[in-house]
Amino acid sequence: MPTETGSVPDTAPRRRAGVGPLLGVGVLFAMVVAVGLVALTGGIGYAIAGLTDPGNVTRYGITVVRVGADAAAAVCIGSLLLAAFLVPPQKSGTLAADGYAGLRTAGIAAWAWFVFALASVFFSAADGAGRPVTEVFSPEVLVNFIEAIEQPKAWLLTAAVALLLALGCKLVLSWGWTVVLFFVSIAGLVPIAVTGHSASGGSHDMATNSLLYHLIGAALWVGGLIALLAHARRRGAHLSLAAERFSKLALVCWIVMAVSGVVNAVVRVSPGELLTTDYGLLVIGKIIALAVLGVFGHQQRQRSVRGLKEGAGGGQLVRLAAVEALIMFATIGLATALSRTPPPQEIAAQPSTTELLLGYTLDGPPTALRMLTDWRFDLIFGTAAIVLAVVYLLGVRRLRKRGDAWPVGRTIAWLAGCAVLLIATSSGIGRYAPAMFSMHMGNHMLLSMVAPVLFALGGPVTLALRALPTAGKDAPPGPREWILAFVHSPVTRVLTNPIVALFLFVGSFYGLYYSGLFDSALNYHWAHLAMNAHFLLAGYVFYWPVIGVDPAPRRLPPLGKLGLIFASMPFHAFFGVTLMNMQTVLGESFYRGLNLPWVGDLLIDQRLGGGIAWAAGEIPVLLVMVALLVQWARADEREAKRRDRREAVTGDQDLAAYNEMLKRLADQGERRS
Structure with a gap:
């Protein structure tokens, strides 16, 4: 039970059907897309790094847990976004029923994020060392790999943030602390963004900065859409307000993702390598998916928001958002495969010491x-x-x-x-x-x-x-x-x-x-x-x-x-x-x-x-x-102007009172003498 003062809002759903089945199908779809694309690129990344192939379990397992972690993070962030900014709290500052429902969903997603992030610690350690994942189950071996490789450290820190969020979603009930949890969830994306391909090699400053924008924009967009979809399925209150606010945010997120994605691609692959390398083809695929999402999301949501303002129900929003969400999950799978594919510059270039540092x-x-x-x-x-x-x-x-x-x-x-x-x-x-x-x-x-x-x-x-x-x-x-x-x-x-x-x-x-x-x-x-x-x-x-x-x-x-x-x-x-x-x-x-x-x-x-x-x-x-x-x-x-205005209205009363007091004192002195 929440520890803050106030009763827990009634979150009994107005409709039994939720977004759980759709979410499960979407995550599974993203995993299939990611694994399939990684299978096409083979194990070239290990050869480049001078590592032995750790085997299919490690190669594909790290892809699966990465998709799971990304999806859970998006749902957690989007649910907290809904509770903090898309639906209003009660006048007392306590979350309303719809906000509390979002907070509860965020807590469940945070536990899933924690589990996938913890699994990623083992898989990324094995992947970074070129060993089967079964060899890192030993605590001594795992500790050695975590100390030597950056990715397991990042996933361990991410798991700690996810655990903090899971516990926080159980303990808080006020709007203010929900906002704090929302920004903590955004911070949970940072450790992974600053490690990996974008954090190494030449131009890693540009690549890392652009990836930070890209991941945050994607998490807000995907997670916010899923939270809005769940809110509509619950027939929640203030649906029109939530849809209108998310529509504005989604446009900003799309622009951020488009610009940051272009910057990240420019520093990783040249135009001539777009059609001749696996990395370039995946970049083209992601650009196409992002363009389709932008056009589709804008047109569909405009119609949905207009319909909600005109008094229509949320059925159209649910149908259109469900299709958009499935496309987004396919894009998540594509992005995961891209993160597992070494860029051409990493294969051919030999950056100087200054560029590396x-x-x-x-x-x-x-x-x-x-x-x-x-x-x-x-x-x-x-x-x-x-x-x-x-x-x-x-x-x-x-x-x-x-x-x-x-x-x-x-x-x-x-x-x-x-x-x-x-x-x-x-x-x-x-x-x-x-x-x-x-x-x-x-x-x-x-x-x-x-x-x-x-x-x-x-x-x-x-x-x-x-x-x-x-x-x-x-x-x-x-x-x-x-x-x-x-x-x-x-x-x-x-x-x-x-x-x-x-x-x-x-x-x-x-x-x-x-x-x-x-x-x-x-x-x-x-x-x-x-x-x-x-x-x-x-x-x-x-x-x-x-x-x-x-x-x-x-x-x-x-x-x-x-x-x-x-x-x-x-x-x-x-x-x-x-x-x-x-x-x-x-x-x-x-x-x-x-x-x-x-x-x-x-x-x-x-x-x-x-x-x-x-x-x-x-x-x-x-x-x-x-x-x-x-x-x-x-x-x-x-202060002088205020005094002048007061005196213009009331007259010089203070000075008159002071003179009157002096006169009384003088009269008293004369009588005594």
Whole structure:
């Protein structure tokens, strides 16, 4: 039973027939397609890796469990999507019956995800070692393989996330915690996305980033469709609302999958190899399937959503979504076979050490000209910078169209923050950051101490709350209400606590670089992504309550804001000074493996990075001080205007009362004398 306060909603189905049979047929169909396609490619991947063929049980078994894990993950994510965002909760914040039904389905799917992920640990270990799966059942052998091969580690972490989700779906009942579980489920896709073919060889940074987009888009699309289908079969409430919301999300997912799929294919196969290699033919097949799904899904769902709005039942939606779901499962099988097929570049190319470690080559030392011109677009953070800028401008445009003003300074600050994010990750700074400690530290300072200040001054939450329409008294909550719930959530209150924010912002400097984490993280592209995300988010959490325009869960007095800024300064200065005086090189094995000819002394480069950290710590302090002074001056000006308006309405009552009091005191003094 759920442990949270409140009764469990009545989830008795309005119709007995569910989507279980369809789901079973779809998964089986996907497994057959994947196994059949893998059988056509033979065991070429083992020969390329210098491994012996582990046998049919391992070769086909790993394909079957991968399809099962992908399908279970999609159902879990889609069911949580339904419970969190497609159907509204009760006014008390507890899930309604339809939301609880989705949560219950997500829990069952999470257990299946856990079982398939755990099985994948054994199969991927055997597959990576070129051994029959029966040989890895020994704990000692399995542990050795997990330590030596990345895929079993990723599946073990995925299994842990799935187990956490399965337990969480049993324990929670509120809408807020359901949202948390939804984002945890999305995070469960990351370990597998950052390992495998896309995480090795040349251009693995582009391939990994595009695969992250692709897997998340596919899971939301496939899982959301299955959850919507189950909701329609239950004859759930708010079906029209759920279908309309999913239709918009499905369009975004299709665009994301199409663009990311093209990028991933471009870095893995040349146009001339599309028709001459197994990998190229599978890519063509996947492109055709995605195109068919896009056209079919758009046309069919438009008709279904229009019919629901006009009062028709969900029968048409069920029939059309069922056909679309079967096509999606065939695409899952095709995608699984593609992940099991080595790309042509992996067969023929011999990438350099720099390409193996970074994913790309470096043409020379980081001169000023190269910093300006030698760009490599970051699909994660570069795309985020562009999307954030566009969405912000659309919000400003909506305000102005209805006659509302929005300060130009806030827009400039936000766009400047997006520019800093783009430059830090996609310009020459971002290109050289993984290869040199000094460039990494410049990237770190821009992401943690410059971009967050500008983002906080942009007031994105205030803009969103003013631009988005309110749901209305009796209407289901929408994006505006979701943002308000996030701002006032317990998680946000904890993160914006001054002590917690200071610890995350400053303590991470010492925890990352002096604990050995940095040395380990240098070897993995996903770790670079995680570091950049942490720098940016920790900086924003710190500066939001200090200088942010948006209302924060915790309002600090002016002296408290100033004190928090001054409290962080000594830690930054000490960190930079200690780096400049260290006699050991951080990440020495990685940097020596790169063996860049223009980095003669790694210790000198590290000291330069320490100097950058020390000097850059002063820049945001100046920005913050100027912002605080401007905010205080404007606050005084607003208070003076309010006082003037009050006096214009009521007269100068305060001054009259004060004069009357002085007169009475004077009269009393005269009588006493």
